[in-house]
Amino acid sequence: MDRHHNRGQPNSDGHQNRFSQERSSLKRGREHDRGNEIHARRVRPNESVSPQTLRVLRQLYDRDFPIYKQPVEVGFFSLDSKRNFWNDARLLRYYVEPEKCPNFNLRDGYRDRFVKRDDGIKEKLDHILRWILANSHKMQSKDATCPLGVDFVTWRGHLTKLLTTPYETQEGWSLAVSKLAGTLYISEVETEYARRNRDNRTERHEEMMYWGYKFEQYTCADEPQASPDSGGVVNTNEAFCTVVQTRLAEHKLLFSGEVDCREANPQAPPAPACYIELKTSAEIHTPKQRSNLHRYKLLKWWAQSFLPGVPKIVAGFRDNDGLVVHMETFKTSQISQLIKTEYNCWKPTVCMNFCSDFLSFVRKTVTEDDPRLVYLFSWDPHKDVTFTIHRDSEYTFLPDWFVKEITRLRCETHVPPRA
Numbered sequence: 129m130d131r132h133h134n135r136g137q138p139n140s141d142g143h144q145n146r147f148s149q150e151r152s153s154l155k156r157g158r159e160h161d162r163g164n165e166i167h168a169r170r171v172r173p174n175e176s177v178s179p180q181t182l183r184v185l186r187q188l189y190d191r192d193f194p195i196y197k198q199p200v201e202v203g204f205f206s207l208d209s210k211r212n213f214w215n216d217a218r219l220l221r222y223y224v225e226p227e228k229c230p231n232f233n234l235r236d237g238y239r240d241r242f243v244k245r246d247d248g249i250k251e252k253l254d255h256i257l258r259w260i261l262a263n264s265h266k267m268q269s270k271d272a273t274c275p276l277g278v279d280f281v282t283w284r285g286h287l288t289k290l291l292t293t294p295y296e297t298q299e300g301w302s303l304a305v306s307k308l309a310g311t312l313y314i315s316e317v318e319t320e321y322a323r324r325n326r327d328n329r330t331e332r333h334e335e336m337m338y339w340g341y342k343f344e345q346y347t348c349a350d351e352p353q354a355s356p357d358s359g360g361v362v363n364t365n366e367a368f369c370t371v372v373q374t375r376l377a378e379h380k381l382l383f384s385g386e387v388d389c390r391e392a393n394p395q396a397p398p399a400p401a402c403y404i405e406l407k408t409s410a411e412i413h414t415p416k417q418r419s420n421l422h423r424y425k426l427l428k429w430w431a432q433s434f435l436p437g438v439p440k441i442v443a444g445f446r447d448n449d450g451l452v453v454h455m456e457t458f459k460t461s462q463i464s465q466l467i468k469t470e471y472n473c474w475k476p477t478v479c480m481n482f483c484s485d486f487l488s489f490v491r492k493t494v495t496e497d498d499p500r501l502v503y504l505f506s507w508d509p510h511k512d513v514t515f516t517i518h519r520d521s522e523y524t525f526l527p528d529w530f531v532k533e534i535t536r537l538r539c540e541t542h543v544p545p546r547a
């Protein structure tokens with residue numbers, strides 16, 4: 129269980145029910161407009177301005193755990209083998225528990241039964257936006273200035289990156305933010321570093337990326353009573369995504385994340401408590417390797433599952449030839465206890481407070497409601513978070529079909545109800 133001192137009441141998962149505070153620093157950054165870089169004006173000492181950077185030192189965020197409300201599933205969608213959107217759960221799969229030493233061969237099918245999603249196609253927030261339009265009746269708030277009734281819309285994966293930022297030493301990120309009808313939309317932009325890595329992956333790395341999906345095929349069935357079909361094709365276009373709503377401190381969030389599978393038992397608790405995250409990892413032989421799992425992998429696994437309230441992570445440990453030799457289950461709520469014996473280890477509270485402060489920083493910065501205006505927040509390891517501003521640029525990511533519909537919704541919200 130995540131045990132943190134806080135002013136709210138944590139429940140058994142560490143998700144809670146009240147507020148905390150914010151923090152930031154004062155420095156000027158740079159602005160970009162129509163591709164031309166404009167240096168921002170100097171700040172006089174007494175001038176009241178929004179901070180231009182956010183610092184990322186761990187010790188700045190080591191305080192009481194912020195309120196993080198139990199995430200509520202407000203919907204779901206599926207993406208089929210051709211990446212078509214469906215407003216239903218047709219791609220949801222059911223967990224089938226393997227033996228303790230299942231000897232799954234994760235290399236099987238890599239050459240002849242693998243359809244890989246084209247990761248050069250950037251879908252941005254499009255699937256979530258489609259879900260919002262198909263389900264706007266579920267979300268409409270009475271507040272005309274914010275018809276969706278949420279402060280932020282994003283992917284769970286983007287939030288995972290924010291949570292792990294204070295501990296990340298390798299990979300930076302770039303997040304584009306636009307405000308539309310009172311809601312801030314956050315969409316990742318691939319960094320140069322990430323694109324180079326993607327273009328230069330070794331054949332071994334390419335194959336190892338397949339192993340995680342193959343493991344899912346060995347442990348999931350398409351129907352609650354069915355068995356896995358390890359002879360089928362692994363198609364990484366297919367996905368089932370949950371859409372959850374929650375609140376982090378004062379920030380109301382709506383985000384979506386891919387869910388690997390659910391408990392097959394129909395009596396299992398309702399989503400997201402019935403969901404299971406599947407992982408693979410290298411087999412552990414030494415205390416040092418166990419320690420590395422705790423220090424690095426469990427941080428990412430915890431952040432990814434804690435955010436949407438997925439309570440269970442099932443890991444298959446494999447040898448260097450891709451043979452799964454050992455299974456282990458981690459309860460998301462127990463990971464913070466498990467890592468406490470590690471010297472100078474990561475802390476959930478630092479992750480959550482940094483994310484909360486970043487969202488506060490974004491809210492203070494992105495005040496203009498205009499979908500063609502993008503604030504690009506960027507961070508590199510050992511640096512502060514900075515931002516640049518872009519109008520009608522390559523970074524604009526909210527599509528016209530969405531902007532039109534939301535604008536129409538906003539107008540509807542303005543119409544006073546008939547007597």
Ligand code: A3P
Pocket residue numbers: 336337338339340341343388406407408409
């Ligand atoms: P593992 O989780 O077993 O590593 P997820 O675990 O998030 O559901 O992702 C499923 C699989 O996608 C991963 O399995 C891994 O094979 C692949 N994958 C996801 N993110 C990746 C990344 N950033 N780099 C490489 N592979 C990744």
Ligand code: MG
Pocket residue numbers: 388405406407
């Ligand atoms: Mg997984």
